Amino acid sequence: MRRQLRRWVVALLAVCCVAALVIVLSPWPLQRVSGGVTYHAIAALHERGVPSQVDYGLMEFLANIALFVPLGALGVVVLGPRRWWAVLAVSAALSITVELVQAVALPHRTASGWDVLANTVGAAVGLGLVAAVRRARSRRGRTASEISGSPVA
Template sequence: MFARHPYLSLATFVYLGVVGWATLTPQSGRASSNLLWRMAEFFDRYEATQWLTFSTLEFLANIAMFVPLGLFFVLLLGRRRWWLAIALGFLLTMVIEFVQQFIGGRVPDVRDIVANSLGAILGTLLALVLTAAAARKRRAGRVSSEPIASRL
């Protein structure tokens, strides 16, 4: 699997490293949190966007962080194993939340499990949609390459 897709494998491992850095390093005035606070303060200025609180933005950011993982896992494992991409996303977030209890400034949160899992599901669905046309072409190619007599 990794030998068949070396660049995709590398991109997946690099992104896993980014997720690890973002979720498993001590939290002390992180730039991402500062950005989310600034965004929340900006949205709070306008009545129409006051619902975008820090908590909501953090939840949406956790979803967004796991969308690429669902996508990468489906592309690496194949469309038939889409369920495994979701399971890996859920397992990864469970491990992250477990480890966070031992890291200074980190607090495990059930909302993170929900958001990260939702992100993995959305990434998996995105991968299935994006690869559907290629899968149809492959199936059509297999059918049309068979002799007509064998299709009857």
């Protein structure tokens, strides 16, 4: 990766990490800060026929996945595809650390193993997205070279 682009990706990764830490380490749960917007949105979805299984717990789980997708994607771009395991391990360790801090130092927050799972799944989704894009680009490049290299009949 070119040096200038790498710097931008590293800077974006740092911004994502800081944003994630601010969200997960704020002293108050997000639903309390948002004034119940999430609950109102879920109620509106239920009124429109969305099943009752779509509740706050599911939305929080999906939000935790989404929170770590950029960390997984940018991490593997920075470290390279051969170090995907390191990105996944660091993401899991970061999530475990956050949950421990919430359990010990943030009395209004609730630590959860489900959050660790969701965050790690999110990082894995980010890794998978980058792998899919790289695979598609590789195939497109091969197809173009195969077409241009083949004799015309």
